[in-house]
Amino acid sequence: ELQLVESGGVLVKPGGSLRLSCAASGFTFSNAWMSWVRQAPGKGPEWIGHIKSKTDGGTTDYAAPVKGRFTISRDDSKNTLYLQMNSLKTEDTAVYYCTSDLDGGPRHWGQGTLVTVSS
Amino acid sequence: DVVMTQSPLSLPVTLGQPASISCRSSQSLVYTDGNTYLSWFQQRPGQSPRRLIYKVSNRDSGVPDRFSGSGSGTDFTLKISRVEAEDVGVYYCMQGTHWFTFGQGTKLEIK
Numbered sequence: 695e696l697q698l699v700e701s702g703g704v705l706v707k708p709g710g711s712l713r714l715s716c717a718a719s720g721f722t723f724s725n726a727w728m729s730w731v732r733q734a735p736g737k738g739p740e741w742i743g744h745i746k747s748k749t750d751g752g753t754t755d756y757a758a759p760v761k762g763r764f765t766i767s768r769d770d771s772k773n774t775l776y777l778q779m780n781s782l783k784t785e786d787t788a789v790y791y792c793t794s795d796l797d798g799g800p801r802h803w804g805q806g807t808l809v810t811v812s813s
Numbered sequence: 814d815v816v817m818t819q820s821p822l823s824l825p826v827t828l829g830q831p832a833s834i835s836c837r838s839s840q841s842l843v844y845t846d847g848n849t850y851l852s853w854f855q856q857r858p859g860q861s862p863r864r865l866i867y868k869v870s871n872r873d874s875g876v877p878d879r880f881s882g883s884g885s886g887t888d889f890t891l892k893i894s895r896v897e898a899e900d901v902g903v904y905y906c907m908q909g910t911h912w913f914t915f916g917q918g919t920k921l922e923i924k
Contacts, residue, residue: 729913738905739854739862741913755912758814791861797868798850798909803861 696720696802698792703807710782710811716775716792716804724748724770727795730777732788733806740788744795745775759785782811815839815908817916825924832893834919836906841886843910850909853882853891856918857902866891898923 702714716728729744743756745766754766765778775792787810793800816839826832842849853866864873866882869889879894893900901923906916 731913738903738918739907739915741915744913757912797871798844798848799852799864799867799907799913800862801864801867801873803863805861 696794698794698802698804700790700792700804700807703790703809705810705812706782707813708782708784708811711778711780712782712809714777714779714790714792714807714809716777718773718775718792718794721794723768723773728766728768728775729793729795729800730764730766730775731791731793731800731803732786732809733791734785734788737788739791742777779809782809784811787811815842815911815914817906817908817914819904819906819916819919822917822919824919824921826893826896826921827924828898829895832896832900832921834891834904834906834921836884836889836891836916838887838889838908840911842908843886849885851882851884851889852907852909853880854905854907854915855900855902856905857899860902862905893921896921896923 697719699717730742731739733739742760743766745754763781767776789806791806792804794802818837820835851869854862856862865876870882881892903918
């Protein structure tokens, strides 16, 4: 059974840093394009970035609100996706989901991890 | 950026009746490979989003056939042929042609 399990969400002060992890199982992680999608309280989902498989170059792309502050990486030997978040702002408060992407969109989603940015 | 606009934002439906949600994109979603990357997601209360439809009209595995998608270019529709109680939630369209952008959501409730 395919599973995506996010972890690392906590309460952090503005300007702080945080790293989220997503443990993948039940599929060939190294072949998958993976994304991070967040959802602020009471709002719709917002794609924040993705990482291609190493076969397809392993490159990353980011949405404008997080570009230069967030970094997505992967460790295929550990079947794990990461999201490094720096210079956090109150507007980054959200549930963060990792997704495996297929046919032009997030096919499978984790249960999400809550990040709260507040002083 | 591509803007996705859904209507209506609230959709009260009687059990067993059909429902329809419209989604319009600010630019064409036809990609250079000829595919149109428009997906539909369902988010039940307290759950993660779940993809229902990809590439306009393809149902993901396990999705009931009462859900169908149609459209082309910039105008798309999700239809539920007969609404059931388990369909309550928020529905989002999403374009995957120019990165990923979601619509603002349509809340389906039982009348």
